Amino acid sequence: MPLRQYQIDLIRDVKQSYKDGKKAPCIVLPCGGGKSVIVADIAKRTTDKGNRVLFLVHRKELCDQIRDTFTRWGVNMELCSIGMVQTFTRHIDRLEPPTLIITDENHHSLASSYRKIYQAFPDAYRIGVTATPVRLDGSGLADVNDALVIGVTVKWLIEHHYLSPxxxxxxxxxxxxxxxxxxxxxxxxxxxxxxxxxxxxxxxxxxxxxxxxxxxxxxxxxxxxxxxxxxxxxxxxxxxxxxxxxxxxxxxxxxxxxxxxxxxxxxxxxxxxxxxxxxxxxxxxxxxxxxxxxxxxxxxxxxxxxxxxxxxxxxxxxxxxxxxxxxxxxxxREWKLEGQPKRKKQKEPAEEVLVKSCPECYRTFPPKDANGQRMQFCPFCGAKLPMAKREIEEQRQAVLRKIEGFVLNYDSPNDCTSYNELLAYAKRKGYKPGWAYYQAKKRGMI
Ligand SMILES: [Zn+2]
Missing domain, CATH: 3.40.50.300 (P-loop containing nucleotide triphosphate hydrolases)
Known part of the structure; x- marks a missing residue:
């Protein structure tokens, strides 16, 4: 199977990264983007030149699979060792110095076992691959990599029929x-x-x-x-x-x-x-x-x-x-070598609603429409969406902010023609916002 164009582009970018003086770039490509053939190709180019490759895997179940792919791709397996990182660390001194170290699932590579191997072969070039160059706590890979080589996105792969919608x-x-x-x-x-x-x-x-x-x-x-x-x-x-x-x-x-x-x-x-x-x-x-x-x-x-x-x-x-x-x-997602900015400690569920789910049909969709307005109806089944507690609070705050600065002179709640006006009235009178909510509800304004 030939490489796809975006895979060829990625390999070119990796080479360019070495030319720019980097020693340990990390390829970022979504699941299903074909990371294994990309590293197989890089490994083949390396062994074709008579250079040695060390491939670090973090699960034993994967060793055979990778060996198969590499063999099919024409990697000279006499010059390529594939194995669990834990196994290699046990006898580093007996390993032949590699020219290139490939790290699969590169997001694990801050673990001390990986570092031990990197430190044992400081002259080796390195390449990592991952779909998510980020660790559990949001920190990045800057400690072990010096560049991210970013490939196509999940959206792109779906649009171009490399992944299913x-x-x-x-x-x-x-x-x-x-x-x-x-x-x-x-x-x-x-x-x-x-x-x-x-x-x-x-x-x-x-x-x-x-x-x-x-x-x-x-x-x-x-x-x-x-x-x-x-x-x-x-x-x-x-x-x-x-x-x-x-x-x-x-x-x-x-x-x-x-x-x-x-x-x-x-x-x-x-x-x-x-x-x-x-x-x-x-x-x-x-x-x-x-x-x-x-x-x-x-x-x-x-x-x-x-x-x-x-x-x-x-x-x-x-x-x-x-x-x-x-x-x-x-x-x-925007990937950075330094990782994602640390989020503040937050209560569950996450403060920021990234995605909403419909209580009727369970489909998920963005919480806001193209105009930045809160979705009121499910775009799939049309069900009316309840507001989350936080959203009710946000809306109340927004209304309060909006009416600040207005001087409204209503003598009675009956003069108010909207929930906003009732809120303003309540504020002026020192009533609780709940009162305005109740009045608005009674009058069918909300
Ligand atoms: Zn729905």
């Missing part, structure tokens, strides 16, 4: 705001405890039936126990499902994946085994049952069902509000 639904099944946070991430156990009950299983299954019935789905759960129970619940509802995790014996895992490919298994439950790079057959639905603060994890899981197929529309069913923390998968 998607519909994003967000039916909530439990109140996720009470889950504990441990070291910056939601505590998986407390999330699982909240999600492990019959009624919730029933809700998840009925939403799957309603929104993606019969489609091949990958279901991401909070813990292994949760995942096993979810698979059992699907199965007992007559929807063939299976669970796999990192401890599942390889034979069994392979069999399950073959069954999933054939459609014998329809819903494949896991925790985070099926993340970036882990090859599973095509599916068209992702069910999110694991709340996460990690943008990387969110992007990897939600986009797993977007592999391109003609006429396909992927369905993402987010039961845990991940969209409200991270926005939609194809939202434009």
């Amino acid at each position: 998607y519909d994003y639904y967000a039916p909530s099944v439990a109140d996720m705001s009470k889950i504990r946070t441990v070291r910056g991430e939601y505590d998986a156990k407390s999330a699982a405890n909240m999600l492990m009950n019959r009624t919730i299983y029933g809700d998840v299954i009925s939403h799957y039936r309603k929104l993606a019935n019969g489609q091949k789905a990958i279901c991401y759960c909070a813990t292994v126990k949760h995942s096993k129970e979810m698979a059992a619940a699907f199965s007992s509802a007559g929807i063939p499902a299976a669970h796999i995790d990192g401890e599942t014996p390889k034979d069994e895992r392979d069999t399950t994946i073959v069954q999933f490919r054939k459609g014998v298994v329809q819903v494949l439950c896991n925790v985070d085994l099926i993340s970036e790079g882990f090859d599973v057959p095509d599916c068209s639905c992702a069910i999110l049952l694991r709340p996460t603060k990690s943008l990387t994890l969110y992007i990897q899981q939600s986009m797993r069902c977007m592999r391109y197929k003609p006429n396909k529309r992927a369905v993402i069913i987010d039961h845990v509000g991940n969209y409200s923390r991270h926005g939609l998968p194809d939202q434009d």
Whole structure:
């Protein structure tokens, strides 16, 4: 398979980056953009010149897969070592010095094991790849990389038929705001405890039936126990499902994946085994049952069902509000080597509403229309959207700001012709805004 034009452009940009004096750029390309063939191509160019490549992988499940891709691509495997970073660090002194170190899933690379290898070979050029050059706490990769080489966006890939378009639904099944946070991430156990009950299983299954019935789905759960129970619940509802995790014996895992490919298994439950790079057959639905603060994890899981197929529309069913923390998968994001500006500590849900979800049809959409006005009706089903508490407060504040500076001289609330005027009246009289709200409501003004 030849490289796509945008992949060729990226490789050219990487070369340019070295010419500009950089030693460790990081390629940023969305999931599904074909990162593995890009690094395979770079590795081949390196070994073709007789130079040595060291490829750092962070999951053992990926080593064979990458080896296959590299071999197919014509990389000279005698000059290329692929392995787990932990394994390499155990015998750094026995490693042949590489000319190029490739780091897969580069967002992990601040971990000390990666740094040990980088420091052992200070003369080696490096290249990293990731879809999300950002860490859990929002910090960037400036400590290990000296440039970002940014490729096309998710939107672009959808528009050019390299990824499937998607519909994003967000039916909530439990109140996720009470889950504990441990070291910056939601505590998986407390999330699982909240999600492990019959009624919730029933809700998840009925939403799957309603929104993606019969489609091949990958279901991401909070813990292994949760995942096993979810698979059992699907199965007992007559929807063939299976669970796999990192401890599942390889034979069994392979069999399950073959069954999933054939459609014998329809819903494949896991925790985070099926993340970036882990090859599973095509599916068209992702069910999110694991709340996460990690943008990387969110992007990897939600986009797993977007592999391109003609006429396909992927369905993402987010039961845990991940969209409200991270926005939609194809939202434009500005990547910086230094990371994202630290957000203030915030209460849940996130202060800034990135995406809204319809209470009737569960579809998601931006909270404001093209004119910057708050969406009052669902653009998909037309349902009237309730205002969030915060929005009611915001509107009240806006009205108050607007009327400040006006001198209104009404003698009685009956003279007021709008909610704004009632608010102004209330303010002048020292009444609470709730009074104006009540009066306006009584008069049918709101
Ligand atoms: Zn709707």
